[in-house]
Amino acid sequence: MNLSGKRSSDLVLALICAMTFIPILSVLVIMVRLTSPGPAIFWSDRVGQRNRIFKMPKFRTMRVDTPAVATHLLADPEKALTPIGSFLRRSSLDELPQLWSILKGDMSFVGPRPALFNQYDLIALRVQCGVDALVPGLTGWAQVNGRDALSIEDKVQFDLQYLQRRSFLMDMEILYMTFIKVLRRAEVSH
16 A cells, blocks of 8 residues: 555545544534533643654543553543543544544554554564564554454554555455444444
8 A cells, every 4th residue: 555645645544534524523512512621632741653652632531530551451441531521432522632642643544543652562562573663553453353352462563464465455454443433432442
């Protein structure tokens, strides 16, 4: 796949989405601010291409005092959620601010989901398999093949399959599958 073509497609699609979703983004900012104290946007340290750390925005779904770890590592993730946090996560609306990361070039629409800075096992396995060469994505092959239900090893195997098979058509398939899964709210555990 031509990387400059993918970047150009990402820019055009991100601009269209950003302009289209401005009203939704504005309403969500207000909803987050009205239902819990703290900022509407949470900036998370994430691992990008070649293990470069970047700040990834999401709508805040957790209380401000929640530790910065993967959700599955929290003792009781449900207690950490804000009043609308579960809705934002299940609908994947918490991901909309990542359009900024796509516009900036830190992310693509399709690629491996960016790891948290402290997910050392995931990061090491991605480096071992060469997956760290990819620009992380808003969605990816692992997300449409199991998302939260996958082990770290399985996620990296799907990421590796994407690295080996990536193409414009595969990206379109992943975007379509993501759209269907978001509509069905499938495979989101919290």
